[in-house]
Amino acid sequence: MSELSCQEIVELVTDFIEDAMSAEERRRFEHHLSYCPGCVAYVEQISDTIRATGTLPSEETLAPELRAALVEQFRHWQRSR
Amino acid sequence: MPGTSTRIDETALLAALRAGDETAFATLVDSHGAAMRRVALMFVRSGAVADEVVQEAWLGALRGIDRFEGRAALRTWLIRIVANIARTHAVREARSLPFSALELERETEVGREPTVPAERFQGSDGRYPGGWTSFPEPWPNEPERALLSAETRDLIATTIARLPTGQRLVITLRDVEGCDSIEVCNLLGLSETNQRVLLHRARAKVRAALEEYMTKDTM
Numbered sequence: 296m297s298e299l300s301c302q303e304i305v306e307l308v309t310d311f312i313e314d315a316m317s318a319e320e321r322r323r324f325e326h327h328l329s330y331c332p333g334c335v336a337y338v339e340q341i342s343d344t345i346r347a348t349g350t351l352p353s354e355e356t357l358a359p360e361l362r363a364a365l366v367e368q369f370r371h372w373q374r375s376r
Numbered sequence: 377m378p379g380t381s382t383r384i385d386e387t388a389l390l391a392a393l394r395a396g397d398e399t400a401f402a403t404l405v406d407s408h409g410a411a412m413r414r415v416a417l418m419f420v421r422s423g424a425v426a427d428e429v430v431q432e433a434w435l436g437a438l439r440g441i442d443r444f445e446g447r448a449a450l451r452t453w454l455i456r457i458v459a460n461i462a463r464t465h466a467v468r469e470a471r472s473l474p475f476s477a478l479e480l481e482r483e484t485e486v487g488r489e490p491t492v493p494a495e496r497f498q499g500s501d502g503r504y505p506g507g508w509t510s511f512p513e514p515w516p517n518e519p520e521r522a523l524l525s526a527e528t529r530d531l532i533a534t535t536i537a538r539l540p541t542g543q544r545l546v547i548t549l550r551d552v553e554g555c556d557s558i559e560v561c562n563l564l565g566l567s568e569t570n571q572r573v574l575l576h577r578a579r580a581k582v583r584a585a586l587e588e589y590m591t592k593d594t595m
Contacts, residue, residue, distance in 0.1 A: 300506025302497040306490065309576035313557065315568075333511030337492075340515060344583040348532055348551040350524055355410040361427050362405060365434055369401045372438045376396070 299327045304334045308341050386450050394441055405434070408451050411553050412458040418545055419462035429465055433458035452559055455549075459563045477565030483542040484570040491580030513591045528586065535585040539578055546571055547578035 299307070304327055310316050311324050328335050357365075392400035412433055416426040436457050437444075444453055498507050536544055536552075545564055549555045555563070561571050 300497070300504070301508045302490070302492070302494075302506040305492045305580075306576075309572055309579065313572055313575075315572060333508040336512045336514050340512060340583050340587065341579055343515065344579055344586055345551050347524065347528060347586070348536075348547065348579075348582060349554065351529055351533060351552050352411065352414065355414075356406065357409040357413060357430075361413070361430065362402075362409065364427075364431060365405050365409065366398065366402060368431060368435060369398060369438065372435065373396045373398075 299323050301327075301331060301334050301337075304328075304331070305337055308338055311338070312341065312345075387446065390441070390444070390446070390450070393438075404450075408454050409434075411451065412454055415455050415458050415549070415553065416462045418548070419459065419466055425465060426462070429458060429462045432461050436461065451553075452555060455553065455555060456559065456563070480542040480545070480564060480566055480574070481570055483540055484573045491577055492584075512587065515587075515590045528589065531585055531589055532582055535582050536578070539581060542566075542574045543578035543581070546574040547582070550575055551579070 304324065307316070307320070307324055311321070316324065328338065356362075389400045389404060393404065409430065413426055413430050416429040416433075417423070420426055420429060433454065437454055440457075444450070448456075496509055498504055498509055502509075536547055539547065542564075546560060546566075549560045549563065550557065557568060557571055557575075560566070561568055564571070566574070
């Protein structure tokens with residue numbers, strides 16, 4: 296089984312993270328990471344990217360008018376139960 | 377990401393909601409309402425319609441609350457409801473969706489260029505063909521702080537906004553809203569493979585934008 300190149304690794308990184316690899320492919324991928332600091336850095340950067348992207352919406356809230364309308368709707372729903 | 381403690385909180389909130397507790401309802405709206413509206417806006421074109429969709433979705437959720445079995449995360453369940461209603465709205469108003477499943481499938485066919493520029497790797501005559509010409513510059517030692525700065529978040533948001541439709545929708549649902557891949561495939565009518573192709577390209581572009589930003593001060 297031939298070794299994966301760095302150029303191949305960067306295109307497989309999502310399959311690796313998403314766990315969409317065969318056991319054999321994963322073994323080859325992990326073997327490459329065991330000796331390649333460049334690809335370890337790349338995979339870490341993709342993980343950091345995912346984590347940072349996940350912090351985007353944390354400060355957003357609904358407009359007060361819509362929130363009030365939803366609460367009003369809730370009261371109505373409750374009365375009609 | 378929903379952890380164990382959120383699950384426990386959710387269970388208590390749901391019980392309160394079923395008992396008709398308005399505070400529980402408001403808490404849920406504050407936790408998930410903005411995400412639901414963002415998802416609605418992916419399907420309909422105007423903010424006013426998105427507001428209607430969100431209201432209808434919450435009504436649907438309240439009516440269906442007894443059928444919610446807690447197998448999926450509450451947020452996933454709410455997003456599914458809002459996406460389905462938003463889609464129905466778009467069709468009912470005889471407007472085309474801002475995207476179609478077919479278009480998204482097509483988007484995965486085109487632009488199969490590498491996600492990292494070829495010049496960053498050695499050619500066939502190099503010592504290690506396909507190996508890095510130089511390793512990616514490690515990001516600052518305190519990536520958490522740098523990555524979470526307002527400036528970085530703006531950069532990520534701008535980069536995502538400029539992505540082709542399919543990549544933008546997939547990375548938004550997956551990495552911003554935290555939906556799982558099966559959910560995203562269902563919502564967008566994508567195969568798992570194509571969902572992953574779009575996600576792969578989108579993440580690579582956001583990483584590249586961050587790399588440029590992170591390393592510019594050290595150059």
